[in-house]
Amino acid sequence: MAVVSGVPVEAGLEQIAPAKPWHAVAIDLTRRYPLGTGGAVIVVVMIVLAVFADVLSPYDPEENAFEFMLTPPGYQFWMGTDQFGRDILTRLVYGARTALFVGFSCAFIGAFTGLVLGVASAYFGGRFDLIFQRVMDVFMAFPLIIMALAVVSIFGTGTQNVIIAITIPFIPRCARVVRSSALAIREIPYVDAARACGFSDARIILRHMVPNVMAPFLIMISAFVGQAILLEASLSYLGLGVQEPTPAWGLMLQGGAEEYAESAPWVAIWPGIAISLAVFGFNLFGDALRDALDPKLRSQ
Amino acid sequence: MRRLYSKIAISAVVGAVLAIGGLGAAQAQKVKRGGVLNLVVGSKIPSYDGHVESTFGMIHPIRPFYSLLIRINPDNPQSPTDFVCDLCKGKVPTGTDGGKTYTFKIRSGVQFHDGTPLTAQDIVATYKKIMFPPKGIASSRKAFFMMVDSVSAPDDFTVVFKLKFPSGAFIPSVATPFNFVYSKKDLDTHGYTWHKKNINGTGAFRFVQHQPGSFVEGKAYDRYHHIGKPYLDGYKAISAPKMALRLQAIRGDRASIEFRGFPPKARDDLVKALGDKITVQESDWNCVLLFTPNQKRKPFDDVRVRKALNLAVDRWGGSKYLSKIAIVKTVGGVVFPGHPLAATKAELVKLTGFGTDLKKNRAEARRLLKEAGVKEGFTFDFSNRGVDQPYKVVGTWLVGQWKKIGLVAKQRVQPSGPFYNTLRKTGDFDVSIDFNCQSVINPIADVTKFLGSSGSNYGHYDDPVLEKIYDRLLRAETASDQRKIMREYENRAINEMAHLGITLWWYKINPHRSYVKGWKIAPSHYLNQSLDQIWLDK
Numbered sequence: 001m002a003v004v005s006g007v008p009v010e011a012g013l014e015q016i017a018p019a020k021p022w023h024a025v026a027i028d029l030t031r032r033y034p035l036g037t038g039g040a041v042i043v044v045v046m047i048v049l050a051v052f053a054d055v056l057s058p059y060d061p062e063e064n065a066f067e068f069m070l071t072p073p074g075y076q077f078w079m080g081t082d083q084f085g086r087d088i089l090t091r092l093v094y095g096a097r098t099a100l101f102v103g104f105s106c107a108f109i110g111a112f113t114g115l116v117l118g119v120a121s122a123y124f125g126g127r128f129d130l131i132f133q134r135v136m137d138v139f140m141a142f143p144l145i146i147m148a149l150a151v152v153s154i155f156g157t158g159t160q161n162v163i164i165a166i167t168i169p170f171i172p173r174c175a176r177v178v179r180s181s182a183l184a185i186r187e188i189p190y191v192d193a194a195r196a197c198g199f200s201d202a203r204i205i206l207r208h209m210v211p212n213v214m215a216p217f218l219i220m221i222s223a224f225v226g227q228a229i230l231l232e233a234s235l236s237y238l239g240l241g242v243q244e245p246t247p248a249w250g251l252m253l254q255g256g257a258e259e260y261a262e263s264a265p266w267v268a269i270w271p272g273i274a275i276s277l278a279v280f281g282f283n284l285f286g287d288a289l290r291d292a293l294d295p296k297l298r299s300q
Numbered sequence: 301m302r303r304l305y306s307k308i309a310i311s312a313v314v315g316a317v318l319a320i321g322g323l324g325a326a327q328a329q330k331v332k333r334g335g336v337l338n339l340v341v342g343s344k345i346p347s348y349d350g351h352v353e354s355t356f357g358m359i360h361p362i363r364p365f366y367s368l369l370i371r372i373n374p375d376n377p378q379s380p381t382d383f384v385c386d387l388c389k390g391k392v393p394t395g396t397d398g399g400k401t402y403t404f405k406i407r408s409g410v411q412f413h414d415g416t417p418l419t420a421q422d423i424v425a426t427y428k429k430i431m432f433p434p435k436g437i438a439s440s441r442k443a444f445f446m447m448v449d450s451v452s453a454p455d456d457f458t459v460v461f462k463l464k465f466p467s468g469a470f471i472p473s474v475a476t477p478f479n480f481v482y483s484k485k486d487l488d489t490h491g492y493t494w495h496k497k498n499i500n501g502t503g504a505f506r507f508v509q510h511q512p513g514s515f516v517e518g519k520a521y522d523r524y525h526h527i528g529k530p531y532l533d534g535y536k537a538i539s540a541p542k543m544a545l546r547l548q549a550i551r552g553d554r555a556s557i558e559f560r561g562f563p564p565k566a567r568d569d570l571v572k573a574l575g576d577k578i579t580v581q582e583s584d585w586n587c588v589l590l591f592t593p594n595q596k597r598k599p600f601d602d603v604r605v606r607k608a609l610n611l612a613v614d615r616w617g618g619s620k621y622l623s624k625i626a627i628v629k630t631v632g633g634v635v636f637p638g639h640p641l642a643a644t645k646a647e648l649v650k651l652t653g654f655g656t657d658l659k660k661n662r663a664e665a666r667r668l669l670k671e672a673g674v675k676e677g678f679t680f681d682f683s684n685r686g687v688d689q690p691y692k693v694v695g696t697w698l699v700g701q702w703k704k705i706g707l708v709a710k711q712r713v714q715p716s717g718p719f720y721n722t723l724r725k726t727g728d729f730d731v732s733i734d735f736n737c738q739s740v741i742n743p744i745a746d747v748t749k750f751l752g753s754s755g756s757n758y759g760h761y762d763d764p765v766l767e768k769i770y771d772r773l774l775r776a777e778t779a780s781d782q783r784k785i786m787r788e789y790e791n792r793a794i795n796e797m798a799h800l801g802i803t804l805w806w807y808k809i810n811p812h813r814s815y816v817k818g819w820k821i822a823p824s825h826y827l828n829q830s831l832d833q834i835w836l837d838k
Binding site: 063067069158243245259260 | 542543544563565566568569572617620621622624625686688692693695696697699700703711712713714715718
């Protein structure tokens with residue numbers, strides 16, 4: 001006669017910790033990852049600025065107002081004006097929109113393409129993996145900025161081309177990291193089981209392998225956003241990125257640094273701070289995310 | 301701030317004194333010989349051939365190796381009519397035979413740097429290359445000499461130019477600083493492209509070396525035909541593409557001068573930092589920034605749209621404000637402002653877009669756009685050159701001006717090479733920044749830029765009426781006739797057809813180390829670059 005366990009269901013459930021309220025989770029995360037929380041705050045502020053730029057900015061970011069040219073920071077213009085009389089605060093706020101648009105576009109497109117290619121490379125293995133990885137090696141042999149410069153010189157300047165230029169060098173970097181995780185996953189029996197069930201390669205890759213490499217993927221994305229913002233600023237600074245009068249931090253820095261570094265330093269200082277803060281924020285956030293998602297680091 | 305302005309004022313006054321009464325000032329101080337002049341150049345050298353190139357990147361480092369037949373007076377470079385002999389002797393000839401024959405007497409005893417004696421045959425061979433180049437050989441200033449019928453040398457020290465018709469544009473064309481005199485022997489032996497990569501002139505300095513991307517070095521030529529010159533032992537033209545680098549080079553005394561020009565803020569910073577160690581020379585500049593609508597593309601084939609683009613631009617306000625941040629300043633028409641053939645202010649304000657009632661201009665622009673069927677928010681591609689001064693600054697200003705009449709210009713900035721390719725070859729633009737930069741002030745030749753038959757007609761238009769007016773202008777004999785026809789020409793090009801939009805004329809600001817003496821600012825960055833009159837007061 002079979003013996004049925006006498007433990008009531010409710011008693012088993014009692015052993016599971018009740019869900020914490022969101023503010024408790026937030027406090028807990030803040031305690032565990034104070035720097036990451038700082039980074040997240042910067043990121044959130046940037047997103048808010050970018051989304052509500054039209055409401056938050058008192059002036060038109062592209063409107064020339066020469067009567068106010070190179071006005072120092074003060075009551076009317078908190079961060080001063082540039083050589084065209086445009087309010088720097090307004091252009092910084094709208095510049096966040098450009099930075100985030102370029103940053104997220106490049107990070108998502110680059111990382112997602114790298115994810116699919118990396119997992120596919122690991123899954124198929126053999127000659128395909130060998131050739132594909134050598135191609136990735138060629139791409140990765142070039143530093144990010146050199147690769148981006150080469151792409152811009154082929155496609156030309158402008159926001160769309162900058163996104164393409166920054167996205168391309170991201171693909172092999174993500175593919176390489178994701179592949180290493182996927183190689184381990186490939187050996188797990190459930191992948192063999194899926195094959196035995198006759199699932200297509202695409203289904204196995206997208207449904208069974210990709211979800212299991214999400215942790216490195218998310219970390220890569222957060223790192224890519226910061227890198228993309230910095231690259232966009234670098235390209236714009238070199239005159240190869242976003243073009244005037246579009247508000248963009250690198251462009252603002254370029255416009256101010258050369259000619260007005262001495263006579264109107266605020267023209268270059270504010271966009272410089274904005275770029276540094278944004279990259280700093282995304283990097284801190286990415287580090288914290290890695291700590292939180294990496295089981296080895298989490299157990300420590 | 302007041303102190304800064306007083307320093308600038310003092311420097312400008314010193315500069316003006318040097319520029320205007322320079323001869324007296326130079327004579328008052330005893331010339332010191334020796335030393336090496338370090339100058340910075342903000343552009344590359346495409347080739348050494350003056351007959352082909354049009355850039356200061358070549359003129360500044362290479363011109364000192366060559367001589368010209370005649371040149372602007374280095375002691376009075378502001379004058380558009382003061383020419384002196386360089387390789388010719390005596391006074392610059394006036395035309396005989398009803399202004400159709402010009403006879404130049406050539407100096408004897410002049411030698412090329414390789415030791416070959418210079419004769420009239422070298423001058424003839426040089427000008428034949430410039431005026432009548434064989435097929436496949438480029439000559440950038442061939443069109444300047446369309447009035448010339450022939451050039452010959454009846455003996456070794458006489459050159460005769462025969463013109464098809466008398467023209468006031470001939471002598472200024474001969475004085476163009478790109479007309480380097482080459483040796484006939486070199487042209488015959490090595491061919492017409494040899495000078496692109498080789499140098500052999502009769503200039504004040506001999507070529508020593510060129511380290512591409514780094515510097516060009518020259519040393520004084522001891523057999524220079526202007527006896528007693530040059531005063532310098534040599535010079536080094538240092539390549540420095542970034543303006544900040546050029547500024548810092550002068551500030552740190554690694555270089556003494558830059559001949560193209562700096563924006564006003566850079567001048568102010570240098571004066572503030574170095575006080576009387578810096579002298580500032582300033583001048584109007586024979587360079588005008590234009591915008592060219594592509595008439596092959598709709599809606600820019602419609603004169604109403606082109607007029608609207610012109611009407612939107614606040615030139616008088618732009619002059620006031622842009623002159624503080626860019627190397628542009630003067631409002632003018634098709635002719636260099638201040639020249640007798642230039643429009644007066646009363647004449648200017650009658651031109652489309654030059655009127656002082658901005659509100660009225662822009663209302664008219666909107667009306668014209670509506671009439672032409674161009675809707676509010678119409679977006680077009682605006683091609684610009686990736687050089688800050690003055691292209692990007694003025695380009696960004698123009699985008700703002702057109703926005704005021706409901707047009708959205710998407711600025712596409714490209715480095716110089718691709719920009720020129722777009723402008724000159726592919727024509728892949730709706731509106732492009734354009735310019736007319738000339739050397740010797742020679743309005744009758746300079747205004748050819750606006751002709752449909754011009755080699756630099758990037759708007760792709762054809763205007764036979766304008767061609768006929770120009771033909772009359774070319775043949776006009778008196779100054780008053782020339783002036784009258786020039787107004788007709790301007791009216792047709794700007795008012796009636798709006799082929800090109802004139803923005804502002806450039807303004808040249810040259811701050812340099814005060815110990816650099818003997819150089820006087822000219823109304824062009826191509827002029828007065830032989831360096832033979834410069835000396836260092838060290």
